[in-house]
Structure formats: C-alpha cells, structure tokens
Amino acid sequence: MEYLYCEKMNRQLCFNGDYIYACTVGNNTKSNSNLIIKENYNGEPFDIEQFFVEREQIKKDAKNGKIVENCEGCHYLQLRDWDNIGTGRKIDYILISNYKRCNSRCTYCISRSDYNPKKDKDPETYNIIPIIKDMIEKGYVTADTKFDFAGGECTLYSNFEELLFLLINSGIKNIIIHSNAIIYSKAIEEGIKTGKVSICVSTDSGEKKTHEKVKGVKTYSKVWHNIKKYNQVKPENGDNTVSVKYILVEKINDNPKEIESWLKKVKSIGVKRVRFNADNDIFIKYQSSNEHNHPYLAQIIILTEFFVKRANFYNIEYELDYNIDAAYKMLNVKMPNG
Numbered sequence: 001m002e003y004l005y006c007e008k009m010n011r012q013l014c015f016n017g018d019y020i021y022a023c024t025v026g027n028n029t030k031s032n033s034n035l036i037i038k039e040n041y042n043g044e045p046f047d048i049e050q051f052f053v054e055r056e057q058i059k060k061d062a063k064n065g066k067i068v069e070n071c072e073g074c075h076y077l078q079l080r081d082w083d084n085i086g087t088g089r090k091i092d093y094i095l096i097s098n099y100k101r102c103n104s105r106c107t108y109c110i111s112r113s114d115y116n117p118k119k120d121k122d123p124e125t126y127n128i129i130p131i132i133k134d135m136i137e138k139g140y141v142t143a144d145t146k147f148d149f150a151g152g153e154c155t156l157y158s159n160f161e162e163l164l165f166l167l168i169n170s171g172i173k174n175i176i177i178h179s180n181a182i183i184y185s186k187a188i189e190e191g192i193k194t195g196k197v198s199i200c201v202s203t204d205s206g207e208k209k210t211h212e213k214v215k216g217v218k219t220y221s222k223v224w225h226n227i228k229k230y231n232q233v234k235p236e237n238g239d240n241t242v243s244v245k246y247i248l249v250e251k252i253n254d255n256p257k258e259i260e261s262w263l264k265k266v267k268s269i270g271v272k273r274v275r276f277n278a279d280n281d282i283f284i285k286y287q288s289s290n291e292h293n294h295p296y297l298a299q300i301i302i303l304t305e306f307f308v309k310r311a312n313f314y315n316i317e318y319e320l321d322y323n324i325d326a327a328y329k330m331l332n333v334k335m336p337n338g
Helices: 048-063 129-137 160-169 186-194 208-215 220-231 256-268 280-288 295-313 322-330
Strands: 002-005 012-016 019-021 036-038 078-081 093-097 146-149 174-179 197-202 243-248 273-278 317-320
Touching: 002 048, 129 160, 146 160, 160 174, 160 186, 174 186, 186 197, 186 220, 197 220, 208 220, 243 256, 243 295, 256 295, 273 280, 273 295, 273 322, 280 295, 280 322, 295 317, 295 322
Parallel strands: 012 093, 093 146, 146 174, 174 197, 197 243, 243 273, 273 317
Antiparallel strands: 002 078, 012 019, 019 036
C-alpha cells in the first residue's frame, strides 16, 4: 500500500543544541519547523526504545493518511509503499550539533546571535559521548550509521577529538565533518587517513572581500591554506574526500562572477568535489509569505544551472544540497544530474 512518509522520520537523530530532531530541513514544511523528538534536552539518558515506539506510531498514522503536523507540506514526503522500509532498531544517520561555539560569524548561520566568538569560553550544551557510547553498545548504531558534525564549529567543541576517535575506533565508516577550516585539526587529518572521515568546508566565495562579507571574519587565506593541506592527506584506501561548499546568500555572492571565481580557486588547489546550496533564510522568508513562485527562487535555479555548467567544464564533481532541491521542487523544475 502506498502512502506519504519519509525515511528521516524513524531512521535519524539530530542532536541540535538543546533539541533532538528527526531532521533539520524544516524550512520545507508549512510550519517552517522541524520534527521534534525531545526539547530542553541536556544530555540525560535517552530512551531509544521509546523513540522507536513513537516513530512506529507516526508511520502507522501516515499509513492512515495522517501526517504529523511538523512535517506537513515537506518536499521530502514520498508516496510509496513504506511497510518494509525503515524497519528494525537501527539508526541510519546521526547529526552531532549540540554545541554553539564558533570562530566565524556567517551571515546565514541560524545561531549567529547566540554566541560571542570573541569570548574565550562560550557555553556548550552537554557532553554527548555517553549517549553515543550507549547506542553503540546496544547496537542501535552500527558501522553503517552515518555521522555528521555540523555546528557551531566542531573543532572548538571540547569533546570533539575524543568523540571523533571513539567513532573511528568503533568501526564507523562514514563520518562527515562540516568545518570552517579556520583551525587545522590533526584529529581530522588522522581521520582522513583512515578513509572513514571526510570534511566539507563552506567557503562561499572565490574573492577575499566577498569571503569576509559572508563569513564575518578575515580568514580567507588561512582557510584556503588549510583546505589545501587536508586535500593533500592520502587515505589508506581510496581517494581523499575533501569537499568545498558554496552557499548562495542574497545580494552578496549570488552572481555568476563569484561562482566562477570560486570554482577556479577550487580547481587551483586540486579539490575534486564541491557542494552547492542556498541560504535557509530565503526559504523561510518566501514560505512564510506563501510566495512559492517568487522570482528569486527562479534566480536560484538560473545560478544553479550556471554552476553545474561550469563545474562540468572544470571537471569537478558536484552535489546539489537540500535548499537547491527545494527550489526546484517548489517551481516544479527537473533538477540536473549530479
């Protein structure tokens, strides 16, 4: 039997500040909110069995035509037979984002007003290591579980290195680090060597002045230098998986000249993979005003088509992220193959 549902609902855990979410793409929903699993969370023991019971009820409701309120209107809901998909007691994806410390002030960051990067000690929410250890020991997390570090800036998180090595030594095969690369991390370098860790750095510009406008700090040269160093690390097996990301920000870097300059910079330091996305604020603004056909969404598609054409020209692998996907879906336009 086919019904609307999403694999994120019962296969993901997103530790984001003092919330646990099922996903972090709430800008795609009618309410512009995420599916909350727990709020006011501060690292206390987490009942995974109860989580699965609740997820199963959500799936049962979806089969009966009732979508949980926070997911209504989401572009990631798919009409298919979900009965035998996402069963069992295993988490496919875990986002680690339970910290807010950062040493940059990106204009698109939803947490930019929650911390002061000039302070030596910014508050952290809790130590997530005991929670992850418990899930590993009980088999909810396996070698195939994908871990994703976002932020805040993970290299400033006091438990970062210990947690990263815990995952590596536990046999986790797919660990993604999102970092601004202002600090060069030997732990990340060692992780890349194992072939289990990849790093993605959002640089968002090819030119120094634009980089400073988007990131709010003067770290252009340092960041590209560190990306190059990461890219020179040779994994034990397979290729280096360093990637660089570009997030479109309205009226700052949303033009072909900047995108072209960025791709040239990527090519010049030998990075083979890039990602392309758009500022989340764009979608919050247009969703809240019901402007699904707003001209700027069409502009995102025009810039994406330019990006794809030039990435192919430079022979750089690319991935289009969820906000680009949302723009295409909102305007009912077919996405390019990435």
